[in-house]
Amino acid sequence: MSDTTETKQVLPDGWEMVIGLEVHVELATKTKLFCGCANHFGDEPNTNICPTCLGLPGSLPVPNEQAIHFAMVLGRALGCSVEPGIFARKNYFYPDMPKDYQTTQYEEPTNEHGAITLPDGRVIAIERAHIEEDTGKSTHLGGGGRIHDATATLVDYNRAGVPLVEVVSGPEMRTADEARAYVAELRDILLATGVSDARMEEGSMRVDANVSVRPTGSDELRTRCEIKNINSLRSLGRAINYEARRHVDLWTNNDQPTQETRHWDEEGGRTTSGRSKEDAEDYRYFACPDLPPLVPTAETIADIDSSMPALPAARRAALAEAAGVAEADTLLAIERGLDGLACETIAAGGDATAVMKHVDQNLAEGQGKLTSASFAALVSMEADGALSSTQVKTVLAELVANGGDPAAIAASMGFEAMDTGELDGLLDQLIADNPDEWGRFLEGDNKVQGFFVGQIMKATQGKADGKVVNQLMRQRAQD
Numbered sequence: 489m490s491d492t493t494e495t496k497q498v499l500p501d502g503w504e505m506v507i508g509l510e511v512h513v514e515l516a517t518k519t520k521l522f523c524g525c526a527n528h529f530g531d532e533p534n535t536n537i538c539p540t541c542l543g544l545p546g547s548l549p550v551p552n553e554q555a556i557h558f559a560m561v562l563g564r565a566l567g568c569s570v571e572p573g574i575f576a577r578k579n580y581f582y583p584d585m586p587k588d589y590q591t592t593q594y595e596e597p598t599n600e601h602g603a604i605t606l607p608d609g610r611v612i613a614i615e616r617a618h619i620e621e622d623t624g625k626s627t628h629l630g631g632g633g634r635i636h637d638a639t640a641t642l643v644d645y646n647r648a649g650v651p652l653v654e655v656v657s658g659p660e661m662r663t664a665d666e667a668r669a670y671v672a673e674l675r676d677i678l679l680a681t682g683v684s685d686a687r688m689e690e691g692s693m694r695v696d697a698n699v700s701v702r703p704t705g706s707d708e709l710r711t712r713c714e715i716k717n718i719n720s721l722r723s724l725g726r727a728i729n730y731e732a733r734r735h736v737d738l739w740t741n742n743d744q745p746t747q748e749t750r751h752w753d754e755e756g757g758r759t760t761s762g763r764s765k766e767d768a769e770d771y772r773y774f775a776c777p778d779l780p781p782l783v784p785t786a787e788t789i790a791d792i793d794s795s796m797p798a799l800p801a802a803r804r805a806a807l808a809e810a811a812g813v814a815e816a817d818t819l820l821a822i823e824r825g826l827d828g829l830a831c832e833t834i835a836a837g838g839d840a841t842a843v844m845k846h847v848d849q850n851l852a853e854g855q856g857k858l859t860s861a862s863f864a865a866l867v868s869m870e871a872d873g874a875l876s877s878t879q880v881k882t883v884l885a886e887l888v889a890n891g892g893d894p895a896a897i898a899a900s901m902g903f904e905a906m907d908t909g910e911l912d913g914l915l916d917q918l919i920a921d922n923p924d925e926w927g928r929f930l931e932g933d934n935k936v937q938g939f940f941v942g943q944i945m946k947a948t949q950g951k952a953d954g955k956v957v958n959q960l961m962r963q964r965a966q967d
Contacts, residue, residue, distance in 0.1 A: 498663075498664070498729045498732065498733065499701065499732060499733065499736055500736060500740075501704075502703060502704055503701050503702070503703060503704060503732075503736050504662055504701065504702060504703075504704045505661075505662050505663060505664075505699065505700075505701055505728070505732045506659050506661075506662070506699070506700045506701065506702060506709060506710070506712070507659065507660075507661035507662065507663075507664075507666070507667050507697060507698065507699055507728060508656070508657050508658060508659035508660070508661070508697075508698040508712075509655075509656075509657045509661070509667060509670060509671065509695055509696070509697055509698070510654055510655070510656050510657075510695070510696040510697075510698070510714075511654070511655045511657075511671065511674055511693065511694070511695050511696075512622075512652050512653075512654050512693070512694045512695075512696070513562070513652060513653045513654075513655060513674075513678060513683075513684045513686070513692070513693055514527075514622060514650055514651070514652055514684060514691070514692035514693070515527075515554075515555050515558045515559065515650075515651040515652065515653065515683055515684055516558070516682065516683060516684050516685055516692075517552055517554045517555045517558065517651055518554075519552060520536075520541055520552065520621070520649040520650055520651065521549075521551070521552050521555050521591075521619075521620075521621045521649055521650065521651035521652075522540055522541070522549030522550060522551060522552065522591065522621065522649060522779075523538050523540035523541050523549070523550070523649060524538070525537060525538050525540075525541055525649065527650050527651070528646075529687075529690050529691075529692065530690075531646055533642070533644035533645075533646060534644055534645050534646060535646065536646040537645045537646065537648070540649070541621075541645065541648045541649030542586050542587070542645060542648070543585075543586050543587020543588075548778055549591065549776075549778055549779055551779065551782075552651060555619070555651035556598075556619070556782060557792075558651075558653075558683040558684075559598055559599065559617070559619045559651075559653050559683075560598060560599070560784060560788070560789070560792055561681050561683055561792055561796070562599070562617060562653055562655075562677075562678070562681060562683050562684075563598060563599030563602065563617050563653075564789070564792050564793055564796060565677050565680075565681050565796060565799060566599070566602035566603070566604065566614050566617055566655070566677065567602040567603050567614075568599035568600055568601060568602035568614065568616075568617055569599070569600050569601050569602075570598060570599055570784050570789050570792075571596070571597075571598065571599075571600060571784075572596065572598075572781055572782060572783045572784070573593050573596050573597055573598035573618075573619070573781065573782040574593065574594075574595070574596040574775050574776075574781050574782070575591055575592070575593060575619075575775070575776040575779040575782075576591075576592060576593060576594040576595070576773045576774060576775055576776055577589045577590070577591060577592075577773065577774055577775075577776050578590045578591075578592050578594070578620075578771045578773055579771055579772045579773075580771055583626055583641070583643070584623045584624035584625060584626045584643050584644075584645070584648065585623040585624060585648060586624075586645070586648070590620060590621060590623065591620065591621050591776055591779070592618065592619070592620030592621070592654075593618035593619055593620060594618075594773040595773070596781075597616045597617070597618035597619070598617075598618065598619055598782055598784070599616060599617035599618065599653075600615070600616050600617075601613075601614070601615070601616075602614035602617065604657075604670060604673050604674060604677070605673075605801050606666070606669045606670060606673055607669065607673070607804060607815055607816055607819060608669070608816070610666070612657055612658065612660050612661060612666075612670050613657065613658040613660055614655060614656065614657055614658070615656045615657065615658055616654075616655075616656050617653050617654065617655045617656070618653065618654055618656075619651070619652070619653055619782075620652050620653075620654060621648070621649045621650065621651065621652065622647050622648065622649065622650040622651075622652050623647065623648055624643055624644055624645040624646070624647050624648040625643070625644045625646075625647050625691075626641050626642070626643050626644075627641065627642045627643075627644070628640075628641050629641065629642065647691075653683075655674060657670065659698065659700075659709060659712075664724070664725040664726075664728040664729050665725070667697065667724060667725070667728055668721045668724055668725050671695055671721060671724060672721060673800060673801075675688075675693060676800040676822065676823070677799055677800060678693070680797055680798070680799055680800060680803075681796070681797060681799075682797075688719045688720055688721075689719065689720070691719065694717050694718070694719060695717075695718045695719075695724055696714055696715065696716050696717065696718070697714070697715045697718060697724060697727060697728055697731075698712045698713070698714050698715075699712060699713055699714075699715060699728055699731040699732055699735070700712040700713070700735060700745070701732050701735040701736050701739065710735075710739075710744075710745075711744055711745045711746070711747050712745075712747065713731060713735075713745055713746075713747065713748055713749070713750050713759075714748070714749045714750065715727045715728070715731055715749075715750050715751070715752055715759055716749050716750070716751055716752075716762060717751075718752055723752055723754055726752075726754075726757060727752040727759060730757065730758055730759055731750065731759050734759070746764070747764065748761060748762060748763060748764050749762040749763055750762050800822055803818075803822050803827045804818045804819070804822055804827075806827070806831060807821060807822070807827040807830055807831055810830070810831045810834050810835070810840070811830065811831075811834060811840040811841075811843070811844050812840055813840075813844060817844070820847070820848050821844070821847045821848070824847070824851065824852070824854060825854065826847045826851055826854070826855060829847070829855050829858070829860055829863065830843050830844065830847050832860035833860040833863040833864045833867070835860075836860050836861055836863075836864035837864050837868065838860075838863060838864035838867040838868070839867050839868075839871055842867045842870060842871065843863070843867055846863075846867070846880075846884060850881055850884055850885075851884075851888070853888070854888075855888060856887075856888035856889060856891075857887065857888060857889065857890060857891035858884070858887045858888045858891065859891065862887050862891070862892065862893065862894055863884075863887070865893070865894050865895065866880060866883055866884060866887065866894040869894060869895065869898070873956065874898070875898055875903055876903075876945075876952055876954065877954055877955070878945065878954075879898065879901075879903045882901065882903075883897050883898050883901070883903070886901075911944065911948075911952060911956060911957060911960060912960065914944050914947055914948070914952075915940070915944065915957070915960055915961070915964070918940055918943055918944065919964075922939075922940075925939055925940070926940075929961070929965065930965055937958065937961060940957070940961060941954050941957050941958065941961075944957050945957075
């Protein structure tokens with residue numbers, strides 16, 4: 489769907505969205521950013537804590553080398569320039585951060601000026617991808633989970649101090665679909681590099697969406713609102729569309745939005761006011777006196793670049809070329825991590841169309857013990873008519889589960905191609921038993937074709953080749 493089409497469906501004519509995203513990514517380290525406490529989701533509350541992540545007097549932070557390395561890997565994967573960085577203290581009352589400041593990066597972040605290329609080719613600029621520590625987690629009891637109606641609040645400090653990278657895009661997205669595609673691409677990059685598990689449902693990837701609107705064709709940046717901690721792609725799209733419509737309603741009624749943070753109510757399908765949004769100067773940033781500057785060497789950056797795995801954009805291009813399809817048709821294979829198998833199978837002689845069909849339709853659980861050689865051999869058996877499509881699916885499932893030789897598996901299962909003469913006889917009998925349905929087929933009702941194929945597959949216990957049955961029916965219709 490084009491940007492213009494979607495915008496016209498969501499907003500009145502003459503208005504467009506301006507969307508920038510801040511994605512908080514928890515890094516997959518064993519310990520926290522500045523102490524040795526475990527970085528592990530789902531543990532008993534307040535068991536992974538120490539004086540450092542609680543900010544107790546006299547405790548001192550020690551940077552986690554693996555976290556810094558992961559942050560730089562992500563920066564390079566996003567095309568950022570990796571520069572010397574300085575940790576700063578962001579002073580703010582965090583109910584779930586006991587030291588009342590967050591250690592983050594401000595004026596001199598480690599990663600700056602990158603970009604993400606979406607599957608449709610659009611490039612979204614990344615302003616920075618800075619390192620910071622996570623806060624704890626508050627659970628508000630009663631009142632629908634919001635603090636202003638809560639009867640009590642519980643705080644779990646296990647997450648306080650977990651290493652984060654905050655990836656900040658430019659205000660360059662114009663539709664909710666584009667924002668979802670950006671987050672999906674970032675998630676695929678995270679998984680490809682192994683720096684995060686990117687589990688939105690566990691909070692290891694959280695999205696804040698900055699949304700404003702403006703007249704179409706304008707280049708102004710009007711008052712924005714920040715929708716906090718969105719934890720699914722579906723919610724992201726719904727929240728952005730709702731907030732953009734709310735802004736248009738305000739502007740068209742001689743009012744305007746207030747710069748603030750807002751929260752997404754999934755059940756109600758709306759955003760609700762949180763707090764007024766501070767500007768940078770309100771946080772009173774200053775360099776952290778307890779932490780030295782981060783100064784990556786040229787050798788370190790070169791090592792990261794040389795060991796970088798293939799990223800989603802390059803994998804899409806490679807599979808599209810190998811299979812002779814558009815990059816948009818490779819998305820499912822990339823998401824499932826099956827693009828390498830598909831490329832190798834095609835290189836081994838497997839028909840590209842058949843390979844992509846099976847990857848999309850029959851390998852949802854991954855390749856298991858399936859190899860490119862056995863996959864190519866199975867696809868060739870299908871193309872030669874040695875196995876029906878139903879039989880191919882059965883053999884493929886066995887190959888995924890246990891591996892082996894597709895011809896031997898087919899033989900052990902008693903699969904063999906049915907003689908065309910036998911199929912002719914079955915089709916004759918079906919036509920004689922169902923004259924009305926055959927008449928409808930002759931009149932051009934293609935829906936009834938599935939009825940005949942289904943009946944023959946049932947009579948042959950799946951041994952018939954549906955494509956052959958369709959060919960026989962078409963021949964009969966032409967005679």
